[in-house]
Amino acid sequence: MNVHAPVDTSLSLAALPNGRQATVAGIEWDRLSIPEGRRLRELGFDEGVGVEVLHRASIGKGPIAVRIGRMIVALRRNVAATIHVSLAA
Amino acid sequence: MNAAPLVALVGNPNAGKSALFNALTGARQKVGNYPGVTVERKSGRLVLDDGRPVELVDLPGTYSLEPSSPDERVTRDFVTGRQAGERLPDAIVIVLDASNLDNHLRFALQLIALGLPVVIALNMFDLAERDGLKLDPQVLTRELGVPVVPTVAVRRRGLEDLKQQLSGILEHGAAIPLRASDGVPEDIVTLQRRARQLAQRATVSEAPTRRWGHALDSIALHPVFGVILLFAILFVMFQAVFTWATVPADAIDTGFLALEQWIKGLMPDSILRSLLTDGVIAGVGAVVVFLPQILILFAFILVLEASGYMVRAAFLMDRMMASVGLSGRAFIPLLSSFACAVPGIMSTRTIEDEKDRLTTILIAPLMTCSARLPVYTLVIGAFIPNRAVLPFVGLQGLVMFGLYVMGVVGAFFVALVLRNTVTKGASSGFMMEMPKYQLPNVRDVALGLLGRTEIFLRRAGTIIATTTIILWALLTFPQVPAGSKVSQVNYSIAGRIANTIEPVFRPIGFNRDIALALIPAMAAREIAVAAIGTVYAIDDPESDQGGKKMVENLRGRWSLPTALAFLMWFVFAPQCISTIAVTRRETNGWKWPAFMVGYLFALAYVSAGATCWAATALGL
Ligand SMILES: Nc1nc2c(ncn2[C@@H]2O[C@H](COP(=O)(O)OP(=O)(O)O)[C@@H](O)[C@H]2O)c(=O)[nH]1
Ligand SMILES: [Mg+2]
Numbered sequence: 001m002n003v004h005a006p007v008d009t010s011l012s013l014a015a016l017p018n019g020r021q022a023t024v025a026g027i028e029w030d031r032l033s034i035p036e037g038r039r040l041r042e043l044g045f046d047e048g049v050g051v052e053v054l055h056r057a058s059i060g061k062g063p064i065a066v067r068i069g070r071m072i073v074a075l076r077r078n079v080a081a082t083i084h085v086s087l088a089a
Numbered sequence: 090m091n092a093a094p095l096v097a098l099v100g101n102p103n104a105g106k107s108a109l110f111n112a113l114t115g116a117r118q119k120v121g122n123y124p125g126v127t128v129e130r131k132s133g134r135l136v137l138d139d140g141r142p143v144e145l146v147d148l149p150g151t152y153s154l155e156p157s158s159p160d161e162r163v164t165r166d167f168v169t170g171r172q173a174g175e176r177l178p179d180a181i182v183i184v185l186d187a188s189n190l191d192n193h194l195r196f197a198l199q200l201i202a203l204g205l206p207v208v209i210a211l212n213m214f215d216l217a218e219r220d221g222l223k224l225d226p227q228v229l230t231r232e233l234g235v236p237v238v239p240t241v242a243v244r245r246r247g248l249e250d251l252k253q254q255l256s257g258i259l260e261h262g263a264a265i266p267l268r269a270s271d272g273v274p275e276d277i278v279t280l281q282r283r284a285r286q287l288a289q290r291a292t293v294s295e296a297p298t299r300r301w302g303h304a305l306d307s308i309a310l311h312p313v314f315g316v317i318l319l320f321a322i323l324f325v326m327f328q329a330v331f332t333w334a335t336v337p338a339d340a341i342d343t344g345f346l347a348l349e350q351w352i353k354g355l356m357p358d359s360i361l362r363s364l365l366t367d368g369v370i371a372g373v374g375a376v377v378v379f380l381p382q383i384l385i386l387f388a389f390i391l392v393l394e395a396s397g398y399m400v401r402a403a404f405l406m407d408r409m410m411a412s413v414g415l416s417g418r419a420f421i422p423l424l425s426s427f428a429c430a431v432p433g434i435m436s437t438r439t440i441e442d443e444k445d446r447l448t449t450i451l452i453a454p455l456m457t458c459s460a461r462l463p464v465y466t467l468v469i470g471a472f473i474p475n476r477a478v479l480p481f482v483g484l485q486g487l488v489m490f491g492l493y494v495m496g497v498v499g500a501f502f503v504a505l506v507l508r509n510t511v512t513k514g515a516s517s518g519f520m521m522e523m524p525k526y527q528l529p530n531v532r533d534v535a536l537g538l539l540g541r542t543e544i545f546l547r548r549a550g551t552i553i554a555t556t557t558i559i560l561w562a563l564l565t566f567p568q569v570p571a572g573s574k575v576s577q578v579n580y581s582i583a584g585r586i587a588n589t590i591e592p593v594f595r596p597i598g599f600n601r602d603i604a605l606a607l608i609p610a611m612a613a614r615e616i617a618v619a620a621i622g623t624v625y626a627i628d629d630p631e632s633d634q635g636g637k638k639m640v641e642n643l644r645g646r647w648s649l650p651t652a653l654a655f656l657m658w659f660v661f662a663p664q665c666i667s668t669i670a671v672t673r674r675e676t677n678g679w680k681w682p683a684f685m686v687g688y689l690f691a692l693a694y695v696s697a698g699a700t701c702w703a704a705t706a707l708g709l
Contacts, residue, residue: 035157035441039520041277042152044192054303058312062408063417063519065310069191069285070220072306072523074404074417079518 011087013066014080016053022085024049031082040083043073051085093134093142094259095176097167099200100184101193102150103524105212107131108242109184110147111536113252129435137256138249146178149438153277154199157441168203180206180258182251187217187224187239188525190291194284195277197233206258207235210251214239216525221296228291243530302526309401319402326389327493330382330459337381345374364561367626372557375463375619376549383459383545384538386428391537395529399424400521407519413501414508416440416519419449423500426456430668432541434675442517448507450675451685454668455500455661457493460614464659465489467618471643472652488656495660499692511684548613548667556612557619564627578605578628597694598654598701602646607664614664650704654697661693 016022024047029037045051045068054072055065063074098106114133131147148167149160156162163172170177183200185193201207211226229237236254240247308314349366356362393399399421407417418440426433430453437453440446473485508514563583569575578584579601587605594604602624610617625642643652663669663686672682 033515033518036518036520038155038277039152039157039441039518041281042195043520043522044195044281046278046281055306055310056312057310057315057404057408061411062312063404065306065404065523070189070222071192072302074400074407074519074521074523076407076411076519079520 011085012081013051013053013075013083013085014064014077016051016085018053018056021050021052021088023088024051025084025086027084028082032079036079040079044068044071045083050088051083093144094179095144095146096135096255096259097146097148097178097181098184099148099164099168099181100150101152101186101189101196102522104150104184104186104193105210105240105242106147106150106184108530108533109182109210109212109240110145111533112242112245112248114145135252137252137259139256141256141259143255143259151196153196158439160438168200168205178205180208180255182255183207183209184212185209186213187211188213188220188222190224190288191281191285194287195280198280198284201233201235206261208251208254208258209233209235209237210242210247211237211239212242214247215241215244223293223295224291225293226291229287232287232290243533305526306401306523309398310404315401315405319405322393322398322402326386329389330385333385334381338378341378341380342374345370345377349374360565363565364558367623368558368561369554371622371626372561372616372619373549373554375622376553376613376615377546379459379462379615380542380545382462383428384542386459387541388534388538390425390428391534392529393424394421395527395534397524397526400523403519403521404523411516411519413504414445414516415448415504416442416445416517418519418521419445422449422453423456426453426458429458429460430454430456430665431671434668434671437675440517442514444508444512444514445517447676447681448504448512450672451507451512451681451688452500452504454663454665454685454689455496455503457496457660458614458665460665461492461659463615463618465492465656467621467640468643468652468656471640472647472649492656492660495657499661503688503692552612552666553616553619556609556616557623560609560616560620561623564623576628578624581627583608597658597698598648598651598705599658599697600647600651603651603655607662610664612666614659617659617664649709650701653704653709654701657700658693658697661689661696663689663693 011022013022013024024045026047027040027045032040049068052067053064054067057063061077063076064080066073066075066080098110100106110131110133113135133145133147135143135145137143146167148164151161151164154165154169156165166172167175168178168181181200181203183197185197197209209229211224211229214224217224224239226237226239236258238247238251238254240251309318349370352362352365352370356365390399393402402424403417403420405417406420410417410419419437422433422436422440424433425436433453433456434450437446437449440449469485469488473488476484478484478487560583563586564578564581566581569577569580573580576584579588583605584601586608587601590608591599591601591604594607599607602621605624606617606620609620621643622639625639647655669682669686672685673679676682
């Protein structure tokens with residue numbers, strides 16, 4: 001499995017502006033706890049998947065709502081920060 | 090009985106398993122428990138076209154066969170035949186959300202690989218169409234090698250077809266070739282990729298519609314408007330509990346009074362008549378009056394869940410819950426606990442983190458449940474003047490609100506302390522799928538309420554009826570000898586017990602009547618009201634003709650500091666054996682319920698005492 005995939009640290013999902021289409025470039029699995037990592041995989045987070053931040057609970061902290069495929073998922077920002085994305089062309 | 094084949098509904102959370110279960114079995118349902126865990130076992134009878142009965146089981150939703158919560162473990166053990174006391178199902182119906190195939194197909198692949206006979210219900214076909222998605226079920230049938238039936242559980246579409254396919258696979262057993270089972274990879278990422286490919290092949294066309302749910306979410310999840318909306322909904326909910334319930338509650342009250350009069354007309358005055366009227370009818374009636382309020386509260390909660398809003402509320406509350414070491418997920422069980430802590434505690438099963446879940450269980454009894462309402466209503470009505478402090482804001486209502494707030498503030502405070510001591514641990518995460526918005530299905534909400542009504546009435550008929558009968562007996566015997574100056578209550582066994590323990594409660598302002606009421610109220614809080622009523626009915630025969638006299642008795646015998654201390658006691662005290670029992674089952678032992686009872690009594694004692702002293706010092 002791609003535990004140590006080369007990760008582009010420039011943009012994390014936590015920093016992705018609302019409404020910008022992006023694809024997952026890599027996930028720093030080792031920064032996540034085992035159950036967190038598993039649930040993230042179960043929700044379909046994986047390299048190459050299209051994602052978009054839809055809403056943010058509040059400025060600064062609080063969870064974010066992310067569209068992944070046809071599903072909306074709530075994530076805390078510390079988790080979103082481990083998901084690196086590249087902007088869609 | 091065991092001739093009926095066993096069929097399980099399996100799938101991701103929110104795929105529509107319960108809706109499909111309700112549609113297929115109607116009211117022929119049975120709710121029980123799996124041994125050893127409090128995961129509800131919902132089963133029902135389904136009759137196939139040829140008249141064969143099938144036992145259908147609605148399993149808890151899960152994302153994979155690797156469980157991360159007690160619910161999910163039941164699902165895995167059930168479909169692999171490892172669940173204690175269950176046989177391996179004869180077939181499974183995999184329920185998929187057609188509008189979210191990428192994700193749901195992955196779990197389907199895992200399930201098919203188990204090798205059991207399978208039918209796939211491609212559910213929520215209407216939502217897929219609403220989202221501009223055109224699917225070809227034939228492609229899935231071909232690729233997966235199992236029958237795939239498009240269904241719309243809430244409109245009962247596709248059910249006949251589903252039953253037919255089920256009938257077919259039950260006949261042929263595993264004779265259907267399981268193409269996908271050869272070489273299904275174990276690893277979740279590979280499975281996910283295969284699922285995405287499959288979903289793509291099954292998709293005929295896809296119109297990129299901007300979902301209207303997005304517009305709703307822009308408000309519902311907004312940092313400012315979303316919070317305002319949430320509080321507005323909660324306000325309406327509590328308002329409704331108090332205002333809508335009065336008419337049906339009065340009707341129930343009148344009904345019980347009529348029953349009492351009828352019995353009084355039928356029988357001569359005797360011990361038996363007293364048992365029926367003062368014991369059973371007064372006690373059970375005092376509790377059943379609250380059925381409308383409880384149902385209204387549950388109706389709101391069911392609708393909030395079914396509409397998809399509940400997870401949005403959890404999203405908004407996550408930040409605040411995180412500040413005391415919990416997650417937004419805990420908001421859902423805590424909100425249910427306003428109706429009753431028992432289902433609230435049971436719904437913590439979906440919380441994955443063990444310490445997070447334990448903390449939520451331990452603070453759930455601090456949410457003001459509906460059983461406290463009778464106590465609050467009676468005491469506030471007797472002691473707090475009914476005047477306005479502001480236009481539209483009455484003092485009585487304000488005190489009631491204050492008691493709710495006390496509970497919530499107490500819960501947050503306790504959570505903070507626990508998370509830094511006994512349930513210390515890394516902050517748990519918050520990761521939840523947000524279901525699509527929907528108009529709630531009336532039938533499903535009605536079935537949910539019916540289930541709640543049954544549980545409540547069974548409780549009233551068993552625990553509460555038994556306790557009030559025992560209390561009545563303890564208050565009636567031994568009978569005071571004629572001509573004695575000792576009152577019947579003081580002479581009775583209950584009175585003697587109360588007089589013995591009264592010194593423990595005297596420092597916090599409680600009198601003998603309260604000490605007497607607190608013991609039976611351990612069974613259920615509402616009994617406190619019935620107990621005080623019975624005490625005064627027996628002590629003062631004039632007073633059993635309705636509530637008016639009871640209020641006067643209270644005013645005459647209690648001081649205001651005593652009344653306030655009594656209210657404060659009920660904010661915190663763990664007066665409910667059902668809650669203690671469910672906590673024991675949920676935490677697998679007596680350690681945590683004992684801890685819960687201990688800390689809540691300590692909190693209740695200290696705060697009631699502080700209230701009494703402060704009120705006395707202020708000269709109230
Ligand atoms: N539009 C639509 N809604 C559905 C369908 N099936 C279920 N639902 C709704 O989807 C929500 C989740 O369904 P539920 O049965 O609780 O899902 P479960 O978690 O799998 O048991 C509920 O609000 C249902 O009313 C369907 O076929 N079409
Ligand atoms: Mg369900």
